[in-house]
Amino acid sequence: MVVGEITEDKDIVVIGGGPGGYHAAIRAASLGRQVTLIEREDVGGTCLNKGCIPSKVFTHFAQEFKKTKHLKEMGMEFGEVVANLSSLQNYKNKKITQLRAGVESLCKANKVEIVKGSASFLSESRIGVENGHEFSLFNFKQAIVATGGEFQYPDGIEFDSDRVLKEKEIFQLEEIPEELIIYGNDYISLEVATIFSILGSRVTLILNGEFPFDSAISKELFRQLKKQKVNVIKNSTLQAASQAEAKVTVSMEKGNGEIVSIEGSHFVASGKVKPNLSDIGLDRLRVELTEEDYIQTDREGRTSIPNIWAIGDVTEGPSLAVKAIKQGKAAAEAMAGLEVEVDLQFVPTVVQMSPPIACTGLTEEEARRAGYSVTVCENPVRGNGYAQLTDEKDGFVKVVSDSETDMILGIHMMGKGAVELITSGVLGLEMAARDEDFRFPLYPHPSMNESLLEAVEGLKGDAVHMPPRKEELAR
Amino acid sequence: MEVKLHDIGEGMTEANINHFLVKVGDVVRADQPLVEVQTDKMTAEIPAPFSGVIKEFTVSEGETIPVGSTVLLMEKEQKQYGGERSFPQTTQVLKKRRILASPYTRKIARENGINIEEVVGSGAGGRILDEDIFLYMNGESQSVPVPVEEPETIAPAAPIKPDAETIPFRGRRKQIASKMSQSLRTIPHCTHFEEVDVTNLLAWKDTMKTGGKSISVGAYFIKVISVCLKEFPVFNARLNEQEECVELQSHHNIGIAVDTEEGLIVPVIKQVERKTMKDIHGEMKELTVKAQEGKLTMKDIKGGTFTVSNVGPLNGSIGATPIINEPEVALLAFHKTKKRPMVNERDEIVVRSMMNVSMSFDHRVVDGGTAVKFTNRLRDLIEEPQSMLLELM
Numbered sequence: 125m126v127v128g129e130i131t132e133d134k135d136i137v138v139i140g141g142g143p144g145g146y147h148a149a150i151r152a153a154s155l156g157r158q159v160t161l162i163e164r165e166d167v168g169g170t171c172l173n174k175g176c177i178p179s180k181v182f183t184h185f186a187q188e189f190k191k192t193k194h195l196k197e198m199g200m201e202f203g204e205v206v207a208n209l210s211s212l213q214n215y216k217n218k219k220i221t222q223l224r225a226g227v228e229s230l231c232k233a234n235k236v237e238i239v240k241g242s243a244s245f246l247s248e249s250r251i252g253v254e255n256g257h258e259f260s261l262f263n264f265k266q267a268i269v270a271t272g273g274e275f276q277y278p279d280g281i282e283f284d285s286d287r288v289l290k291e292k293e294i295f296q297l298e299e300i301p302e303e304l305i306i307y308g309n310d311y312i313s314l315e316v317a318t319i320f321s322i323l324g325s326r327v328t329l330i331l332n333g334e335f336p337f338d339s340a341i342s343k344e345l346f347r348q349l350k351k352q353k354v355n356v357i358k359n360s361t362l363q364a365a366s367q368a369e370a371k372v373t374v375s376m377e378k379g380n381g382e383i384v385s386i387e388g389s390h391f392v393a394s395g396k397v398k399p400n401l402s403d404i405g406l407d408r409l410r411v412e413l414t415e416e417d418y419i420q421t422d423r424e425g426r427t428s429i430p431n432i433w434a435i436g437d438v439t440e441g442p443s444l445a446v447k448a449i450k451q452g453k454a455a456a457e458a459m460a461g462l463e464v465e466v467d468l469q470f471v472p473t474v475v476q477m478s479p480p481i482a483c484t485g486l487t488e489e490e491a492r493r494a495g496y497s498v499t500v501c502e503n504p505v506r507g508n509g510y511a512q513l514t515d516e517k518d519g520f521v522k523v524v525s526d527s528e529t530d531m532i533l534g535i536h537m538m539g540k541g542a543v544e545l546i547t548s549g550v551l552g553l554e555m556a557a558r559d560e561d562f563r564f565p566l567y568p569h570p571s572m573n574e575s576l577l578e579a580v581e582g583l584k585g586d587a588v589h590m591p592p593r594k595e596e597l598a599r
Numbered sequence: 600m601e602v603k604l605h606d607i608g609e610g611m612t613e614a615n616i617n618h619f620l621v622k623v624g625d626v627v628r629a630d631q632p633l634v635e636v637q638t639d640k641m642t643a644e645i646p647a648p649f650s651g652v653i654k655e656f657t658v659s660e661g662e663t664i665p666v667g668s669t670v671l672l673m674e675k676e677q678k679q680y681g682g683e684r685s686f687p688q689t690t691q692v693l694k695k696r697r698i699l700a701s702p703y704t705r706k707i708a709r710e711n712g713i714n715i716e717e718v719v720g721s722g723a724g725g726r727i728l729d730e731d732i733f734l735y736m737n738g739e740s741q742s743v744p745v746p747v748e749e750p751e752t753i754a755p756a757a758p759i760k761p762d763a764e765t766i767p768f769r770g771r772r773k774q775i776a777s778k779m780s781q782s783l784r785t786i787p788h789c790t791h792f793e794e795v796d797v798t799n800l801l802a803w804k805d806t807m808k809t810g811g812k813s814i815s816v817g818a819y820f821i822k823v824i825s826v827c828l829k830e831f832p833v834f835n836a837r838l839n840e841q842e843e844c845v846e847l848q849s850h851h852n853i854g855i856a857v858d859t860e861e862g863l864i865v866p867v868i869k870q871v872e873r874k875t876m877k878d879i880h881g882e883m884k885e886l887t888v889k890a891q892e893g894k895l896t897m898k899d900i901k902g903g904t905f906t907v908s909n910v911g912p913l914n915g916s917i918g919a920t921p922i923i924n925e926p927e928v929a930l931l932a933f934h935k936t937k938k939r940p941m942v943n944e945r946d947e948i949v950v951r952s953m954m955n956v957s958m959s960f961d962h963r964v965v966d967g968g969t970a971v972k973f974t975n976r977l978r979d980l981i982e983e984p985q986s987m988l989l990e991l992m
């Protein structure tokens with residue numbers, strides 16, 4: 125390492141060019157600040173390069189593949205449909221490159237300077253950036269730490285193999301695994317399970333805990349996994365996973381203490397995200413951390429060092445790009461003296477599996493624990509005309525409300541279109557909507573939107589396409 | 600953030616920027632005076648709405664600006680890291696955490712440094728509306744949701760003739776109108792009259808003047824009223840219907856109604872009971888000049904406990920039914936002095952200088968008998984200036 129003699133003066137430095145970092149950088153630039161974005165790998169971060177985007181290429185691919193049966197049923201004539209993962213990889217890489225170029229040109233258009241290298245704080249106003257043998261020094265006025273997270277895995281997994289994989293590696297496969305064993309109970313595990321079962325793998329999903337959903341969603345989820353022939357092993361803790369030739373062996377401890385081993389062709393583990401803080405020199409600054417070693421921030425994202433903010437996976441809360449993006453923009457605005465607030469109360473949780481899941485607000489169980497007198501309505505998608513004609517009849521919309529005030533507390537959906545439709549729910553919850561606030565507006569017909577409308581109407585037994593309740597029949 | 604010129608009361612519509620009390624770059628505390636403004640009737644200081652740094656003046660000294668204009672820009676004090684846990688885990692959201700306000704309303708609260716959790720909503724089902732934030736900011740929050748229903752104007756009684764001249768009905772005129780209506784609406788007024796022989800007082804005044812000590816009869820009246828108030832404290836009081844009591848005020852703060860070009864205004868001489876006639880005379884002169892020149896401050900016109908209207912010098916009117924300066928209990932008007940033939944104790948017709956007084960009082964608080972005793976005592980003290988010697992402390 126050669127220490128440069130020249131220190132450049134910068135205004136704002138953003139460390140990390142993931143979704144949080146680049147949103148922060150562009151927002152700060154649009155507010156008139158001079159911004160330097162430091163990224164050691166590719167702009168776009170985990171989300172664009174290894175996470176959300178690659179996985180969504182796969183979920184989209186699987187869902188389209190699944191449709192072919194229905195297309196033939198409607199009269200589209202074509203020969204055998206083959207899922208070619210090698211071509212899919214090309215497609216994926218092309219899309220990632222395009223999107224990354226888009227982010228880079230947006231940065232350029234906003235005069236955000238991108239510096240390649242690994243950053244390390246030297247003091248509260250000075251940072252070093254190492255890029256190969258080059259080392260640059262910057263003085264800064266304010267900084268945003270957006271270095272993201274790294275996945276951590278249970279001990280016993282021998283990853284140095286082409287069949288024992290981390291989640292990001294599964295989306296680099298060029299062949300469909302014969303027998304895929306998945307360990308994890310998060311959205312990534314569920315997406316991977318349905319993708320590969322649709323594409324023809326025999327899938328085993330090992331769960332080491334409960335699903336983080338409303339009980340109705342979890343129940344339907346198990347039914348859907350069973351229907352899709354995913355072998356689910358509940359309540360088990362992974363002991364070891366290793367490869368021997370073309371086989372992987374996975375052993376786990378079941379709830380009753382029994383040790384069980386299963387074999388497959390591939391194994392993938394979904395890890396837990398831990399903040400990337402080790403090599404950026406924050407320990408030198410004595411920045412305050414939480415008990416779980418996230419950077420402690422206030423409502424604006426400011427750390428215990430007044431001119432340094434932290435956003436995304438380095439802060440506590442769900443490890444989601446939606447959080448990082450919101451925090452990034454808020455941090456930039458706070459630096460510009462605007463009053464900001466990040467409130468993740470109604471953050472949407474989505475799983476782009478087949479059928480997709482999207483939720484916001486309180487689950488029925490949480491609402492009861494919080495002391496509300498709860499009314500719920502579950503409206504099956506089957507009753508929706510548009511779902512019938514598109515043959516996307518799986519799923520339901522469940523609405524949780526407070527029967528004392530009619531306030532909507534939570535919305536939980538499973539079914540085609542849920543990920544787009546959940547925004548109506550998020551907006552309603554943010555506006556503190558009551559049932560009539562959902563019932564009064566007009567919903568396009570025919571469309572999936574009507575499933576949400578009728579779920580709300582059903583809270584008072586008024587949904588036309590739902591069977592009357594027993595007490596109503598008794599009248 | 601912008602610091603604006605607000606209506607500081609009395610229905611002002613505009614103000615002149617006298618001078619700034621801070622400089623750009625100054626660090627100021629909340630409530631610290633930033634700028635002195637001059638309205639048509641008083642000077643006032645605009646305080647800092649929050650602690651922060653002065654960034655820029657958007658008006659200059661000497662400029663006249665309408666209410667609502669931005670006077671200067673301030674930046675909030677750099678908030679230090681609060682250290683609070685920023686993100687409650689989504690699964691642990693408690694019932695009370697739910698804020699019943701739209702994100703737009705939340706932003707208004709944020710930008711004004713208001714913790715929205717402290718605001719009580721007046722909207723449907725306790726929803727917090729923009730207005731609730733503004734009320735909270737003005738300290739008029741929650742407890743008093745007074746829906747002031749403006750009666751709808753149906754049709755003007757007579758259509759305004761196109762050639763009719765109009766004069767503006769706003770600012771102080773409007774303020775006077777609302778105060779007068781308010782007083783008449785709440786107080787059952789009763790007015791009685793008395794005539795007072797001021798011949799001896801005028802002679803005494805001349806004697807004093809010859810001795811080089813000018814004292815106005817107005818100053819004498821004020822002092823006499825103070826003596827009477829000491830004996831009849833119920834006239835130096837205010838009625839508190841809620842608490843079911845009459846609050847006797849400890850000081851005699853006597854307001855003097857002054858007629859100015861823009862309309863009536865009432866500066867107050869504080870603690871008259873502790874002041875000499877000479878002090879009162881000086882202060883009256885000073886306040887009258889300030890009123891005429893529109894230089895009264897908020898301090899000058901606040902805190903009155905009794906009001907005097909001395910219309911004598913206007914050389915007209917022998918009686919009136921004055922409207923009480925609510926929430927005071929009484930008001931006394933002194934009319935013009937005129938030489939009239941009077942009958943003395945020996946049944947002779949003599950020429951005396953006579954003055955009428957009109958006294959309005961709140962009949963909820965006192966009755967006519969007490970009021971007459973009050974004006975009798977007042978009359979005696981004016982007719983015999985030497986009797987005031989007995990009141991020396």
